[in-house]
Amino acid sequence: MTDKGSTVVKGSTKLIVFDWDGTLSDSVSRIVSCIQLAAADHQMLAPTFDQAKDIIGLGLREAIGQLFPDAEEALVEEFSLSYSAHYRSQDSNPCDFFPNVLDTLQQLRDQDYLLAVATGKSRAGLDRVLGATGLAELFHGSRCADETASKPQPLMLEQLLQEFNLQPQQALMVGDTEFDMEMAVNAAMPRLGVSYGAHHANRLQRYQPIACIDHFAEIINLL
Template identity: 40%
Template sequence: MTDRLKLVIFDVDGTLVEGESHIVDAMQQAFAAHDLSRPASADVRAVIGLSVETAVARLSPDLDPATCAAVGRSYRTAFRDIRLSMGAARMNPLFPGIREVLDELAADPWTLLAVATGKSRRGLDALIEGHGLTGLFISTQTADDHPSKPDPSMIAACLADAGAEARDAVMIGDTSYDMEMARAAGVRSIGVTWGAHAADRLAADALAHRVEDLPGAIGSLLGEPA
């Protein structure tokens, strides 16, 4: 074991929890609320991971900023209503095996966990509480306080909160935006293939095809035996 502090940063949607269908539903509701054509499900999945207004602009580049902001507000309202009707844990269940991996990593005193997500603070807090994950993450960074991925701001904040060096950190996510953010921040990356983007889009330092592959991939990238 190394005596250097390690930081493992997780994306949320498509990495820790399921729930793509609810993101698609809320986004389509938001566009319809403004009499705009509903984006195709595949197009919404392609922008999962971006901050809401950035995703809206990507889905409909001709919208003016004010309309983008209004659609973004409608998305948040629609998503909140789904969450309130279902409960955060039922709406976004953890992928099988994720809780066990988080507990295994957290049991190592030299490993700290963090989150960098395009979710809102309200949504992330509800999810963490709903799954009983309170206190597990040293840093939780959301789209409310940072530019959209792939800007490295969220990772920089995670590193500062943890007191960790970029060389000792890894970003785990399911989209190309997570991998680009990791490169911009100078940290390693692991792409998971059970989320929104196909493996050939990820361009990660390592891939994990199963949840149980994560500890070994983390150990390999951060200099420990798998």
């Protein structure tokens, strides 16, 4: 674990907001594979693993725009449909969670923290995985890119704060990408990076998280 930038006052955190892919779910390889398959469907030069991994965390259309900046709107739409079809075809076998994620989330819930998800996934995609994993009842709220605005815009976090009638300093954003960290900065919210996801810890440190943890369970000792 490395630290320390933004701070939380012990006992002040009421709401913990988690990114999904690369933070809770070990889904980075699946996302990259589906991006590459969608590119092949449309005879486009497939991005490398690192190129595709780099845009994880953005909304799907924003991610496509970064990978293929010259793509016309119709192609972006077709690519989105192809990607979603490839991902849905694998949804019957949900990605594993990172070690200790489920136990730690339950421990946080038992300690009366409000838990929420802010993700670049679509609402349909998040609802599918919450249903498949049986975790829907664990979270008090969630926001997705297709119903608000893509990271790093702060709208997802702002709406969650409004829903629970909280101030930014009463919440903590936890994520694995600089998009998560920048979103939290834009919402004036403390943030915690995880080093095992899509972006290297050095990239997360630019946004002054309270720490950058190597193991999910370390969050317990920081609150």
